[in-house]
Amino acid sequence: MKKICIIKLGALGDVVRTLPVAAALKKQEEVETSRKCLRTSSGVNPSQSEEVHITWVTRENALHIFEALDVVDEVVVIGSDLAGKEFDVVYNFDVDDGATELAKSLSAKVKIGFTHEEGFPAAFNPEAEYYLNTMFDDVTKKENRKTYQRMMFELAGLVWDESHVALVLTDEEKEKAGGLLAKQGYDPEKKLVGLHVGGSKRWPSKRWADSRVNEFLKACAEKDWQVIVFAGLDEAAIQEELKKEFPEVLVNDPGNSIREFAALVGKCDVVVSGDSFALHVALSLHRPTVGLFFCTTPHEIEEYGLLTKIVSPMFEDFFPERMDEDSSELRESIFVGDVVGAVEGKLQ
Incomplete structure (x- = not known):
């Protein structure tokens, strides 16, 4: 059996993608096994071909992402004792100190991805250097046109083939989500638009301006679309204010679990979101x-034939040198009409 270890901690959205x-x-x-079977006349016994066992190391808050997925055999939390395990290959897709230290310490025949040298992230293999450059070199970051998925495939020695893995939701989870919507007055005859109002403490300008959100909700009402406003704990107050001003909107529980959140996202006909976990969940759920x-x-986000990207006309003024600034002008720079038009295109 070929034993593979994947290390990916990072943001939840990055784990999904x-x-x-x-x-x-x-x-x-599987392809290599098939090739071995075709060579049985040369003395290769197909019954001896290797299976692959994948262990994924992540943080505890990401564990529920992996429920019912068949592409990973074992999920362990960073900090678990892996000292006695030996792997054929370790793939580390994370530059966090904990991830690189673990990758360096694990016993494996081959190591691919990221390590650290003298306190700085480094590459185990040449193919991993490009992604490092996109993180630490502004010129490469600006010029890059590869999606995150493509870069991860290439550093792993794989050919990017637009592979897609969907989160697996149970019937019970889907029914529970439907029940939560029904209690709030959900009308299944109307189109349901999901609007995520979250942003990022690290990059506060990722969040659409409150004034634009209000305009958008009014426009949706005029179109007779129902809207569910998604928020996390950091945006609970924003969601509460929107519910007061627009009593007809549906809402999620800001403290809901990852899977409860995903099940509600899966009920939407269209999802509108900034660059956030909600966006990656929506794409995962098709x-x-x-x-x-x-x-x-926007260039690092894989579209999968599902995503329409609307980029601020001020984007180049802020990316990447001023990404961490909180600019109200920037957050207001995407207009409601453009977003409504994009939603209409998705609903046709």
């Missing part, structure tokens, strides 16, 4: 999505 790598590694082993990009690059 790294899943296709695991699927591709499984597929690669939901038509409108992505709003203010200060983070």
Whole structure:
């Protein structure tokens, strides 16, 4: 049995969009097995061909992402004792100190991805250097036109084939989400638009301006679309104010679990979101999505034929040198009419 270890901690959205790598590694082993079977006349016994076992190391808050997925065999939390385990290959897709230290310490025949040298992130293999450059070199970051998934595939020695892995929701989870919507007055005859109002403490300008959100909700009402406003704990107060001003909107529980959140996203006909976990969940669940990009690059987001990207006309003024600024002008720079038009296009 070929034993593979994947390390991906990072943001939850990055965990979701790294899943296709695991699927591709499984597929690669199946192809190699098939080739061995075709060579049985040369003395290769197909019964002796290797299976692949993938162990994924992540943070505890990401564990529920992996429920019912068949592309990963074992999920362990960073900090678990892996000292006694030996792997054929370790793939580290994370530059966090904890991830690089773990990758360096694990016993493996081959190591791919990221390590650290003298306190700084470094590459185990030449193919990993490009992504490092996109993180630490502004010129490369600006010029890059590869999606995150493609860069992860290439550093792993795989050919990017637009692989997609969907989060797996149970019937019970879907029914519970439907029940939560029904309690709030959801009308299944109307189109349901999901609007995520979250942003990022690190990049506060990722969040659409409150004034634009209000305009958008009014426009949706005129179109007779229902809207569910998604928020996390950091945006609970914003969601509460919107519910007061627009009593007809539906809402999620800001403290809901990842899977409860995903099940509600899966009910939407279209999702409107900034560059956030909600966007990656929507794409994973094959939901038509409108992505709003203010200060983070749209080029690293894989579209999968589902995503319409709306990029702020001020984007280049902020990316990447001023990404961490909180600019009200920037957050107001995407107009409601453009977003409504994109949603209409998705609903046709």
